[in-house]
Amino acid sequence: MGRWRPPQARSTAIITADGHLRLKQELDHLWRTVRPEVVRALAAAAAEGDRSENAEYTYRKKQLGEIDRRVRYLSKRIPALRIAPPAPTDQTVVFFGATVELEDEAGKRLIYRVVGPDETHASKGWISVDSPMARAMLKKRVDDEFQAQLPGGEMSFVILAVRYEARESQLVDAGLMPDLLEIDLPDADDDLDDADSSDTDPGDTDDGGESGP
Template identity: 35%
Template sequence: MASVEKVPMLAEGYEMLTTELKALRQERPKIVDAIEEARAHGDLSENAEYHAAKERQGQVEATIADLEDKMSRAQIIDPTTLSGDRIVFGATVTLLDDEDKPVKYQIVGPYEADAKKGRITYNSPLGKALIGRKVGDEIEVTVPSGDRFYLVEKIEFV
């Protein structure tokens, strides 16, 4: 039997999945009620409420299964317990871009990445380029808009 591939995740990312899963599980009985109510209206072939409720039920069940899978494979990492001089999962990194402007990113898992919040996944082009680097390293990353150059200025574990 193949081993389950663990996916690194911060505790807050795991908590977000837990919250979403709980909300969906609470929605289940409401969907069943909506299906029963729509059934009571008679002919199911032309019953839009019934079809909408059944479709929502399918979406909710698929999302619940997906969340349960993600959570079962989660390897929760607390960045405050990490240290060292190299960039690893969970590290917060300050880089200088090609115009010497500082940019700050935290290396996170694929389910918690949000570029607008400065959270990039470890398997993104920049994330891959950063892992294992240390302060003073220059990094070249090819992105859709072209090549970008960065200098690692600071590594924090917060």
């Protein structure tokens, strides 16, 4: 599991219906499937003996910490997010959720989708509504030219096409947004109870007395 960082604190708390569903599914998968598997692997690694030189134990403990941070974040972030309304009546104008085809100064065609900070995806061209490019194109329409201040300097673009995902409206209209899990995340030490018990010398007695030779 790679290192994950939440969006900046001032990011806009808005998300597409599809993105909201994906976050809920991620939380459910982490909590019900991934975390229990890692806890079992951690306990098994701890049972092998000296933890100070146990690479598997160190790895699993770090992995559990990353999972718990993500679970805590999602548990707080999801209820705070506002699901954007379905596609606007005028679908030639760029609003949140729009997929926009552009042409830059060199004649190169680019496609971006304006989404929430929690659902950006560079390889898909999904950019945050807080990004300079998204802010520059919002409320523009097909055939409009606009300028965006990018890391390489100011550039001009022309909007060739705008479209909205039909699935967004379908999810909202059909009520296919599952309820948020109620999660009571235990302390990390609680997950190691079984592992800790395995560190006890088998010769120890329940009353604390010394065992025989």
